[in-house]
Amino acid sequence: MLLLKLAAQDLLTLNTRRRMVPHLAARWRHFLGDDVSLTERSAWAESLVCLANDLVAAGRGNVEMIVECAATLDESDRPGGPRLIDVVLVGRHPEEQGLSVQLVELKRWSTVTRVEKATAELVRVPGIDEAKKHPALQLREYYDAFTGSSGPLNGLDFECGGFAYLHNATESSVRALIDVDAPTGAYARLYTNDQREKLLSDLRKSFSAVGAASAAETLLRSMGLRNTPLLDAMISSRGDDTVFTLRGRQKDVATHIMDTASKVLPDLWHPTLVPDERRVIFLVTGGAGTGKSAIGLQVKARLEAQNRTVMYASGSRAFNGAIQEHVGYGDRDFKETFTYFSNFVTPPDPPLDVLICDEAHRIRDRSTNRFWKPEQQGTQPQVDELLDASRLTVFFLDEGQSVRPNEVGTVDLIRDAAERRGARLVRYGLREQFRCGGSDAYIRWVRAMLGVTDAVPEPWTPDGLMHIEVADSPEELEGVIRAEALAGASARMVAGYCWPWTKPLGKEKRLEDDVRIGGWHRPWNAYSDSFCHNGAPPSKIWSVHENGLDQIGCVYTAQGLEWDWCGVIMGDDMVRREDRWVFQRGKERKDTETDVKRVAVPGSFDPKVKAKSVVDAEFARLVRHAYHVLLTRASRATVLYSTDEETRAYLKEMVGKVQIDGLRPTWENLPEEARREHRPRARGGKRPRRNRKRSKPGPAASDLRLF
Numbered sequence: 001m002l003l004l005k006l007a008a009q010d011l012l013t014l015n016t017r018r019r020m021v022p023h024l025a026a027r028w029r030h031f032l033g034d035d036v037s038l039t040e041r042s043a044w045a046e047s048l049v050c051l052a053n054d055l056v057a058a059g060r061g062n063v064e065m066i067v068e069c070a071a072t073l074d075e076s077d078r079p080g081g082p083r084l085i086d087v088v089l090v091g092r093h094p095e096e097q098g099l100s101v102q103l104v105e106l107k108r109w110s111t112v113t114r115v116e117k118a119t120a121e122l123v124r125v126p127g128i129d130e131a132k133k134h135p136a137l138q139l140r141e142y143y144d145a146f147t148g149s150s151g152p153l154n155g156l157d158f159e160c161g162g163f164a165y166l167h168n169a170t171e172s173s174v175r176a177l178i179d180v181d182a183p184t185g186a187y188a189r190l191y192t193n194d195q196r197e198k199l200l201s202d203l204r205k206s207f208s209a210v211g212a213a214s215a216a217e218t219l220l221r222s223m224g225l226r227n228t229p230l231l232d233a234m235i236s237s238r239g240d241d242t243v244f245t246l247r248g249r250q251k252d253v254a255t256h257i258m259d260t261a262s263k264v265l266p267d268l269w270h271p272t273l274v275p276d277e278r279r280v281i282f283l284v285t286g287g288a289g290t291g292k293s294a295i296g297l298q299v300k301a302r303l304e305a306q307n308r309t310v311m312y313a314s315g316s317r318a319f320n321g322a323i324q325e326h327v328g329y330g331d332r333d334f335k336e337t338f339t340y341f342s343n344f345v346t347p348p349d350p351p352l353d354v355l356i357c358d359e360a361h362r363i364r365d366r367s368t369n370r371f372w373k374p375e376q377q378g379t380q381p382q383v384d385e386l387l388d389a390s391r392l393t394v395f396f397l398d399e400g401q402s403v404r405p406n407e408v409g410t411v412d413l414i415r416d417a418a419e420r421r422g423a424r425l426v427r428y429g430l431r432e433q434f435r436c437g438g439s440d441a442y443i444r445w446v447r448a449m450l451g452v453t454d455a456v457p458e459p460w461t462p463d464g465l466m467h468i469e470v471a472d473s474p475e476e477l478e479g480v481i482r483a484e485a486l487a488g489a490s491a492r493m494v495a496g497y498c499w500p501w502t503k504p505l506g507k508e509k510r511l512e513d514d515v516r517i518g519g520w521h522r523p524w525n526a527y528s529d530s531f532c533h534n535g536a537p538p539s540k541i542w543s544v545h546e547n548g549l550d551q552i553g554c555v556y557t558a559q560g561l562e563w564d565w566c567g568v569i570m571g572d573d574m575v576r577r578e579d580r581w582v583f584q585r586g587k588e589r590k591d592t593e594t595d596v597k598r599v600a601v602p603g604s605f606d607p608k609v610k611a612k613s614v615v616d617a618e619f620a621r622l623v624r625h626a627y628h629v630l631l632t633r634a635s636r637a638t639v640l641y642s643t644d645e646e647t648r649a650y651l652k653e654m655v656g657k658v659q660i661d662g663l664r665p666t667w668e669n670l671p672e673e674a675r676r677e678h679r680p681r682a683r684g685g686k687r688p689r690r691n692r693k694r695s696k697p698g699p700a701a702s703d704l705r706l707f
Contacts, residue, residue: 004020004463051165098158134177164190166190257282293358311390313356314340314362355389474522487666498586
């Protein structure tokens with residue numbers, strides 16, 4: 001948990017724009033559930049600015065300030081609330097060149113007196129009723145949390161210290177804090193206003209004038225705020241295990257699932273033992289990027305290591321296709337463990353041990369297909385088919401990502417299905433954000449701006465974790481995305497479904513330039529299961545194939561995936577008029593020269609969404625959700641463009657002026673530690689089949705290495 005990460009010089013810029021305190025207050029309310037006090041607000045406005053000014057005066061304006069920070073995600077579930085340190089200063093050590101960290105307690109005290117003569121551990125501050133701890137005692141707790149065996153600095157090459165800064169006090173007015181019996185240690189330094197020159201000197205000794213951004217990136221990764229992209233993690237492990245770092249609530253969910261599996265599934269090594277026959281269904285909810293898939297894939301690997309029969313189902317063709325073709329390339333056994341919700345009309349015999357259902361918001365009412373024979377069509381609710389397929393079922397769901405009218409997956413649907421079976425439903429909610437650079441502020445900004453929630457939309461405030469900008473033309477948007485892709489970042493362009501979608505033409509399977517904005521024409525990703533003209537990849541691997549940059553994706557091929565940079569084109573299906581969003585259904589015409597469909601009336605061309613059977617309110621909800629998905633695909637930066645001029649002006653107003661030096665995360669600007677290129681597709685080669693009779697038992701649930 002952290003409220004803000006910015007270099008000192010950028011924090012001052014943000015404060016000049018009067019956005020620093022409102023941003024911190026909004027983040028505080030999100031994490032802690034209540035409004036921050038006026039005292040805390042005024043403390044931020046005074047103390048943070050004072051420290052930032054001192055860093056700049058010391059020639060260390062590049063040092064990163066991580067504000068109101070907890071050492072680990074586990075702090076969120078700590079009784080009494082998380083321990084938040086006022087500021088963590090991060091940079092490079094000027095001599096050792098390793099990671100340099102200073103933990104800072106900011107106090108506005110002007111004078112203090114002892115509570116007891118024999119000790120300086122408790123002091124009295126005028127205007128505050130209760131006795132206060134010596135700041136060094138607080139810093140000792142933080143120091144232990146950061147440097148201990150489970151802290152983010154463990155295993156790193158680092159220099160760490162800490163100090164209290166009483167910028168309103170003088171040395172003589174706080175003598176009680178610095179007498180010979182005061183606490184000592186690397187974290188126990190104290191500075192006052194009349195010791196400012198010593199503070200500036202010590203800041204120069206602690207931090208180099210360069211390299212702070214790379215140091216901060218190292219710390220953020222160690223703190224768990226920068227995750228390995230899902231497909232990269234799978235490729236690294238080849239699916240046998242994963243390199244996901246499960247943290248906080250994620251660990252609780254995974255451990256509970258594994259523990260429950262050990263109780264309700266038959267013991268393979270002691271078949272005479274009777275398992276608990278009660279049905280258990282797990283329902284894990286959370287927004288985009290909260291780690292649902294990371295949990296599911298980790299649990300899948302662990303259960304398979306115990307020789308359980310496990311399948312991983314999804315309603316997303318793009319998600320499954322990317323894993324099957326990019327991660328499981330050449331490995332039939334691995335690919336066959338990933339399937340679709342509609343493949344359980346006939347339940348497996350015997351039932352699977354565990355079925356993991358990712359993106360459960362895409363569950364349909366019935367399993368149907370226009371190519372199936374009548375006897376192959378589903379006759380009961382799809383959710384019941386999924387529950388009949390296994391002994392233990394796990395659902396991962398985000399109701400905010402439902403984008404088609406026939407997607408009925410909701411909490412209520414799964415709860416009702418569990419009740420019909422007399423099953424125990426175990427619910428978990430995930431909150432910590434790992435996509436979009438770990439910026440939950442960005443997620444909330446997107447949802448408010450689009451009207452997905454009732455929150456009042458406000459201009460975007462840079463938080464040092466995520467970046468957004470608005471392009472003036474599709475050419476400008478494409479230029480940014482291509483430049484970042486060529487430099488080494490992962491990047492894609494996506495758009496609202498606002499143009500007809502032509503199937504590949506002719507024997508050569510040529511793609512038509514359907515997406516047309518003025519003189520700028522580009523094709524949708526291929527409506528095909530095989531490669532097309534000029535090496536255009538099939539739709540299921542468009543998101544990960546190197547040639548996918550030449551086509552435009554949509555919500556159906558982007559959902560569940562992510563890239564460093566994402567260019568999002570908003571079409572005329574959702575436009576801003578005065579103070580509200582207006583939603584429009586498009587109409588098409590046939591071009592007499594090319595015999596392909598073109599736009600006659602701008603708006604939505606999604607055949608499922610724009611259908612007359614979809615009422616206006618539902619149409620608006622689905623379009624909002626589609627853009628919510630598209631705007632949350634980036635892990636570092638989103639570039640927005642709207643085909644509508646008035647909407648474009650509104651987006652610029654909402655994004656605001658964000659071109660702060662050093663904040664635009666271009667590949668060139670990123671520190672080396674942040675430059676992680678997408679891994680190439682896994683090479684072929686099968687892993688050995690698991691044999692239940694000969695394999696040794698996997699680890700017990702209590703022994704799981706959940707990182």
